[in-house]
Amino acid sequence: MALPSISRLAARGRCLTSSKQFTVTRAVHNRIPSSSYSTAASSDNVINIVEVGPRDGLQNESAVIPPATKVELINKLGRAGSRIIEAGSFVSPKWVPQMAGTAEILKKMDKLPDVKYQVLVPNEKGLENLFALLDENPDKPLVDEIAVFTAATDEFSKANTNTTVAESLEKLSRVTRASLERGIQVRGYVSVVITCPYSGKVDPARVRDVTKALLDMGCYEVSLGDTVGTGSPTTVSRMLDSVMSVNPVRKLAGHFHDTFGMGVVNAVTAVDAGIRTLDSSIAGLGGCPFSPGATGNVATEDIIYAFRDSKYRIAGDLEALVDTGFWISDLLKRDNSSRVAKAIRARRERDRQPKAKL
Numbered sequence: 001m002a003l004p005s006i007s008r009l010a011a012r013g014r015c016l017t018s019s020k021q022f023t024v025t026r027a028v029h030n031r032i033p034s035s036s037y038s039t040a041a042s043s044d045n046v047i048n049i050v051e052v053g054p055r056d057g058l059q060n061e062s063a064v065i066p067p068a069t070k071v072e073l074i075n076k077l078g079r080a081g082s083r084i085i086e087a088g089s090f091v092s093p094k095w096v097p098q099m100a101g102t103a104e105i106l107k108k109m110d111k112l113p114d115v116k117y118q119v120l121v122p123n124e125k126g127l128e129n130l131f132a133l134l135d136e137n138p139d140k141p142l143v144d145e146i147a148v149f150t151a152a153t154d155e156f157s158k159a160n161t162n163t164t165v166a167e168s169l170e171k172l173s174r175v176t177r178a179s180l181e182r183g184i185q186v187r188g189y190v191s192v193v194i195t196c197p198y199s200g201k202v203d204p205a206r207v208r209d210v211t212k213a214l215l216d217m218g219c220y221e222v223s224l225g226d227t228v229g230t231g232s233p234t235t236v237s238r239m240l241d242s243v244m245s246v247n248p249v250r251k252l253a254g255h256f257h258d259t260f261g262m263g264v265v266n267a268v269t270a271v272d273a274g275i276r277t278l279d280s281s282i283a284g285l286g287g288c289p290f291s292p293g294a295t296g297n298v299a300t301e302d303i304i305y306a307f308r309d310s311k312y313r314i315a316g317d318l319e320a321l322v323d324t325g326f327w328i329s330d331l332l333k334r335d336n337s338s339r340v341a342k343a344i345r346a347r348r349e350r351d352r353q354p355k356a357k358l
Contacts, residue, residue, distance in 0.1 A: 057285030090126035204242035229259025263298025283325030284337025299338035
């Protein structure tokens with residue numbers, strides 16, 4: 001389906017295919033208080049971090065990760081001050097083996113009262129599985145919200161979910177409506193907002209229109225993902241200018257990968273543009289199985305350090321997060337990708353050395 005169709009669809013607040021259409025009703029939105037719809041900061045100088053390490057960070061690892069390890073990672077992150085944690089995904093283990101066991105993880109993790117827990121739900125089958133889990137555990141609130149995802153290009157969407165962008169929006173509209181009716185808020189992701197590994201540079205207008213379609217169907221926030229990590233302050237600013245021309249900045253988040261070492265500076269660029277929610281991953285865990293050559297997410301430790309001593313407030317105990325990042329990196333037998341974590345470890349080792357006598 002051509003891009004203009006997506007644009008018109010977003011303007012009407014509908015998700016459309018050639019045979020049918022879906023309209024999000026105002027009544028659905030009214031079932032949840034508006035105050036619960038946003039991770040947006042309560043004041044303009046607060047930056048929210050969505051910790052995506054346990055899901056987006058681990059999904060591209062080659063080694064099998066036991067659910068108990070994921071539970072411990074989530075618990076460590078919560079105790080280290082992470083306030084929004086992406087705990088897992090209800091995707092088929094056939095396609096993403098590392099996400100097997102999400103139901104077990106949700107039941108066994110410590111659900112801290114001041115932490116919001118999110119799971120990725122890619123389709124109606126995943127939502128059915130989540131609802132079944134919630135029905136089996138009616139006295140334990142296992143999740144606070146779900147996330148749905150699409151892409152800015154048909155080529156990436158087809159490689160990822162075997163659907164065009166318009167087809168994926170149609171399917172996600174049903175997932176979003178059912179989730180909202182259940183009283184569970186929905187966050188949206190748009191992948192490849194700068195460059196697509198299959199079709200090249202992405203027109204910012206496509207990102208703008210797909211973002212609007214997700215917001216119009218009921219997502220309280222849309223995370224803009226530089227999945228391949230090719231973005232620079234110039235290209236990120238250009239993309240944000242287009243997206244913000246029709247979408248409220250308070251409903252946008254930034255999701256940057258660090259392939260070219262631009263993750264932190266792109267995050268700062270997004271904050272300078274008015275965005276107040278950033279996705280990041282402990283120790284820079286991650287990648288993208290459908291994006292050849294892409295490296296991990298920008299590291300949580302690096303993001304927190306970047307805004308230290310600034311006018312912004314950001315949650316997280318940096319020293320504890322550094323410990324957590326090295327703990328999971330050592331278990332995975334991988335390098336810790338956080339430059340800040342490496343510097344802090346080097347400082348610690350230096351401080352432990354006996355002082356030279358003069």
